[in-house]
Amino acid sequence: MKVSQLAENIIGSEIIKLAAEINEKIKQGEAIFNYTIGDFDPHEFPIPNELKQYIIEEYNNNQTNYPPGDGVLVLREAVSTLLKEQLGLGYANDEILIAGGARPIIYAIFRTLVDPNDNVIFATPSWNNNHYSYLNQAQAVIIEALPENNFMPRAKDIQPYIQSAAMLALCSPQNPTGTTFTKEGLNEICDLVLAENKRRGPDAKPLYLMFDQIYWALTFGDTKHFNPVGLNPEMRPYTLFIDGISKSLAATGVRVGWGMGPKPIIDKMKAILSHIGAWAPKAEQIATARYLNNSEKYLAFVEIQKQKISDRLNAFYKGFEKLKSEGFQVNAIAPQAAIYLTVQFALHGKKTNEGKVLESTADITKYLLDEAKLAIVPFYAFGSDKNSSWYRLSVGTCKLQEIPNVLGQLKNALNQLS
Numbered sequence: 001m002k003v004s005q006l007a008e009n010i011i012g013s014e015i016i017k018l019a020a021e022i023n024e025k026i027k028q029g030e031a032i033f034n035y036t037i038g039d040f041d042p043h044e045f046p047i048p049n050e051l052k053q054y055i056i057e058e059y060n061n062n063q064t065n066y067p068p069g070d071g072v073l074v075l076r077e078a079v080s081t082l083l084k085e086q087l088g089l090g091y092a093n094d095e096i097l098i099a100g101g102a103r104p105i106i107y108a109i110f111r112t113l114v115d116p117n118d119n120v121i122f123a124t125p126s127w128n129n130n131h132y133s134y135l136n137q138a139q140a141v142i143i144e145a146l147p148e149n150n151f152m153p154r155a156k157d158i159q160p161y162i163q164s165a166a167m168l169a170l171c172s173p174q175n176p177t178g179t180t181f182t183k184e185g186l187n188e189i190c191d192l193v194l195a196e197n198k199r200r201g202p203d204a205k206p207l208y209l210m211f212d213q214i215y216w217a218l219t220f221g222d223t224k225h226f227n228p229v230g231l232n233p234e235m236r237p238y239t240l241f242i243d244g245i246s247k248s249l250a251a252t253g254v255r256v257g258w259g260m261g262p263k264p265i266i267d268k269m270k271a272i273l274s275h276i277g278a279w280a281p282k283a284e285q286i287a288t289a290r291y292l293n294n295s296e297k298y299l300a301f302v303e304i305q306k307q308k309i310s311d312r313l314n315a316f317y318k319g320f321e322k323l324k325s326e327g328f329q330v331n332a333i334a335p336q337a338a339i340y341l342t343v344q345f346a347l348h349g350k351k352t353n354e355g356k357v358l359e360s361t362a363d364i365t366k367y368l369l370d371e372a373k374l375a376i377v378p379f380y381a382f383g384s385d386k387n388s389s390w391y392r393l394s395v396g397t398c399k400l401q402e403i404p405n406v407l408g409q410l411k412n413a414l415n416q417l418s
Contacts, residue, residue: 010134014381018365022375033398033406034375038127038175038339040396045250045308048301050294054287055254067282069274070266071098071258075289079243079258082292087216088230091260097269098258098285102214102244104278105259108269109240110136110167113208118166123153124383125390127175127212141165142383147390150179150333151342155188162196162207171212171242172226173219173337176382176392178313180219180336183226190232197238209239214257215338217248217302220310223336237262245288247339248302250396256280256288309339312395312403316341319407328414341393343376348389350417358417361387372413374406 018036025032046052070076076093083089099105106128114120116137122129123145133140141161145151151174158168170189172181181189196207209228216225228235244257257280259269273279280288292298313335320332320343331344347364351357352371358364361378368374379390 006135011131015377018375018377018381021366022369025369030373032369032373032375033402033409035393035395035398036375036377037397038394039252040250040339041398042250044399045305045396047249047251047254048291048297050297051249051251051254051287051291054290055284058283058286061283063283063286065282067098067279067285069279070094070270071096071280072282072285072289075256075285075292076258078289078292079260082295082298083243083260085295087225087227089227089260092263095263095266096258096260097266097273098256098280099273100255100257100278100280101246101252102212102242102257104273104276105242105244105257105269106132106210106212107135107278108272109210109242109259110138111272112265112268113210113240114138114166119161119164120167120169121158121161121165122169123151123157125151125176125379125388125392126169126171126382129169130383138166144385147333147342147344150336151177151390152179152181152185153189154185155192158189159192162192163199165207166205167208167210168193169210169212173213173215175215175338176340176377176379177333177342178336178338178340178392179333179342180223181226183224183231186226186228187231190228190235193228193238194232194234206238209235210242211239212242214242214244215247216243218306218309218339219337220306220313220335225337240265248305249291250305254280254284254288256284308400309395310335312398312400313339313341315400315403316343316393316395316407319403319410323407323411323414328411330414339394339396341395342390343393344390346389347417348387353416361389364389365391368410368413371416372406372410374410374413 076096110132114136118138119141120133120138121141123143143153143157145153228239240261246252317332323330329346333342347358376391376393379388380386
């Protein structure tokens with residue numbers, strides 16, 4: 001059947017392809033350690049009980065009609081207070097836009113700021129920038145980030161492409177790597193953006209920065225979250241933020257996200273989303289406002305989340321370090337933030353007991369799934385080179401007590417290679 005050119009050529013999710021193979025194994029009765037999805041097992045990571053009760057109460061209060069296009073006022077005010085108290089960011093309620101999770105906000109930013117054939121700069125691995133660029137007919141300018149920089153792009157990586165770009169897309173803490181910008185690294189990028197906008201002058205279309213900080217509350221150890229406007233207030237006219245409760249409150253299915261930025265741009269984004277109807281449900285919005293307004297409960301819950309996530313990430317990290325010390329060709333980056341551990345399986349060219357050579361990353365991924373029962377996502381699913389040996393391991397669905405067994409099965413599988 002004939003469809004639009006956009007629909008005909010859209011690229012399906014590599015993660016969904018992998019999930020199909022995993023689900024088939026599970027149907028056949030295999031016990032798979034599935035750490036592919038950037039989500040939470042609600043049995044391990046339930047949303048706050050108070051938030052759940054507030055949602056139920058608001059449905060019982062018949063809050064079931066259309067919300068305002070930019071979100072209910074009480075939630076925008078609650079978000080404004082949260083940003084001010086926790087991040088030192090001053091955004092008024094009319095500079096905040098509520099939507100059904102972060103994805104509609106990202107889409108609206110692209111539609112508002114990027115014309116067809118405009119250049120959008122982003123690094124790989126990163127989440128879905130390639131797909132949003134395609135949907136908006138933009139030209140993707142891709143920077144391959146390096147493990148020695150924790151897979152975070154640097155100002156000198158971005159600089160060669162800056163003059164022709166309409167938007168720069170950054171994420172920190174980053175999906176899929178769980179790594180963050182240093183203060184110095186992000187400051188240098190901000191200086192680059194400001195210098196470019198000064199060069200363009202007041203009459204030209206600015207270079208905008210889309211900054212996804214949906215994981216900002218989930219940092220571990222000495223890691224600190226930095227954002228462009230907090231570091232340099234001059235970035236405020238050029239910065240659009242992505243944020244929400246999906247990760248900090250394990251509320252991925254509650255679908256309450258927000259963006260903030262200059263009011264004229266937020267107004268245009270609101271107009272675009274009003275034609276899509278990408279609102280968060282009204283009951284969830286009011287319930288979220290009630291929950292966020294109790295900052296003591298919010299902060300206490302986030303601390304519990306961070307400990308549970310950190311315990312899992314550190315257990316895997318120590319396990320990989322031990323395997324590495326024993327001579328296996330694996331590696332990992334120490335946990336910094338989010339729910340992800342960046343791990344490496346440098347197994348290209350290894351041979352299985354059956355004599356099959358693991359020639360590609362896809363071969364390695366399949367071997368880990370078949371022999372170790374370990375399902376993780378290769379970085380090529382996030383735009384990196386097809387031969388990259390690095391992976392995302394997500395702990396949102398992980399039971400802490402299963403980790404020794406996972407590492408044991410992984411060691412057995414690695415031992416079978418020559």
